[in-house]
Amino acid sequence: MIQIIKAGTLTTIQDAGRSGYQELGVPESGALDSFSFKCSNLLVGNPENTPVLESVLFGPEVKFTEDTFIAITGADIGPMVNGDKVNLWETLKINSGSILSFSGPTGNGIRSYLSVSGGVRTEETELVMGSYSTYLPGGFGGHEGRALQDGDFVHVGKGDANFSGGLSLKSPPHFADLETIRIIEGPQRDKFIESAIQTLTSNSYEVTPNSDRMGCRLNGPILEHVDTPDVISDGNAFGVIQVPGDGKPIILLADRGTTGGYAKIATVITADRSKLAQLVPGAKINFEVVNQGRAVDLLRDQEKLLASLSNDLSVPLKFRVEGVVVDAVGDDGRPLSATNFEKIGYSMTVSDGTMDHQVELEISE
Incomplete structure (x- = not known):
């Protein structure tokens, strides 16, 4: 406690x-x-x-x-x-x-x-x-x-009795006063004048003090709509940039409303969402448009950092055999780890960090 x-x-x-x-x-x-x-x-x-x-x-x-x-x-x-x-x-x-x-x-x-x-x-x-x-x-x-x-x-709660600590992230992120936030255009890019996306990406925007867990509100050059800012209400994704009638963009965050009726010019890529959470009032944002392939690559790079931590953990692997849960051990008697495995049908390759083991059992929770 x-x-x-x-x-x-x-x-x-x-x-x-x-x-x-x-x-x-x-x-x-x-x-x-x-x-x-x-x-x-x-x-x-x-x-x-x-x-x-x-x-x-x-x-x-x-x-x-x-x-x-x-x-x-x-x-x-x-x-x-x-x-x-x-x-x-x-x-x-x-x-x-x-x-x-x-x-x-x-x-x-x-x-x-x-x-x-x-x-x-x-x-x-x-x-x-x-x-x-x-x-x-x-x-x-x-x-x-x-x-x-x-x-x-x-x-x-009760922690893992086998955990002994000693872990660290080798390359932790640094949160800057001027962040580059990467975006994908849309979903309603056509609701804005042609130059709007250029306005968004060629200027810096400042985080306002009234930002919160619902949204990150920005000050900067206005983004002009073709006509009305309204659209038929649709789903709001984490990181979508909606633009109300005043032309000032709002990046929607975790506590956002589930639907919204303002046009959305772009969406922050998944790999950069964490940057949004760390923006202090007064911080500046530069936006950069990337394609979907680049967004996927950046997310994979982030997941590799998490995997580097996960692979350092020793989580005992258990199998269920005819209703009985048994520990899985390698040839040397050490517990196998569930941090890195590939399931192919009922066949599974399990790594203990030094060698791979082929097993034919079904993994349990």
């Missing part, structure tokens, strides 16, 4: 979000910076989708009541354990009674992620539509649908 001594700014419980409910008007929510979120979990031996604490600018002060592993990723907001500075993007061993605090933002990003081995819960944490994520406008998910407050207690 951890005690929230000081809650920080908008510290909420978030996971990967709730999918499959947008047709009912329920936003995805979830961690805004999905890359930092996933890294934080892998660094403590958790599955990628384990709930974490997301904070904005000023992190919480928390006391740990048991030994555990933690990791802090995303924005650098000056993490300290018992008053001593600690590193981001690596596994940290925490002793019972230790206090984690933050000195404040350093200018490198705005959102920080705190993961704990086993994941964070509260007694009031409920799985709502498949997710623990907090959706503040709707007042559900997380801890009673609200941000954490001073004096709250957060329960910690």
Whole structure:
């Protein structure tokens, strides 16, 4: 268990979000910076989708009541354990009674992620539509649908007993005051005058203070519509750039409305969504158009970084044989890892990091 001594700014419980409910008007929510979120979990031996604490600018002060592993990723907001500075993007061993605090933002990003081995819960944490994520406008998910407050207690799940720490991300991202955000044109490019996309990509846009988890609002040269800014309401994707009647673009984020009736000139590529989460008010954005192939390549590069962490984990692989779950071990008696495998029918090649093993069994959860 951890005690929230000081809650920080908008510290909420978030996971990967709730999918499959947008047709009912329920936003995805979830961690805004999905890359930092996933890294934080892998660094403590958790599955990628384990709930974490997301904070904005000023992190919480928390006391740990048991030994555990933690990791802090995303924005650098000056993490300290018992008053001593600690590193981001690596596994940290925490002793019972230790206090984690933050000195404040350093200018490198705005959102920080705190993961704990086993994941964070509260007694009031409920799985709502498949997710623990907090959706503040709707007042559900997380801890009673609200941000954490001073004096709250957060329960910690059971971590992997075989996890020994020692992980770090070799090339962590740096969040700049001037970011290049890559986009794909559309889906309603034809609703704008011909020069609108050139206006968008040849000028810098500034993030305004009224940006939030719903959308990143920008100031800059206006984007002119052919006639009306309105379209028949359709689905809103994460990262889509809608332009209302005033011509000022809004990039929609995790807590966005599920549908919208303003024309959308472009969409931020998946690999650059995490950059959006870390933009501080006053930061500048330059937009660059790329094609779909380039967008896919950039996403694959990002996934390789995550895989480099995942491949360092030793997750015991188990198989189900006629209803009985058994451990899978290599020829040397060591447990096999489930971090890298390829299933072909009922045949599977499993790597333990040094050699491949061919098995003919069906993997279980």
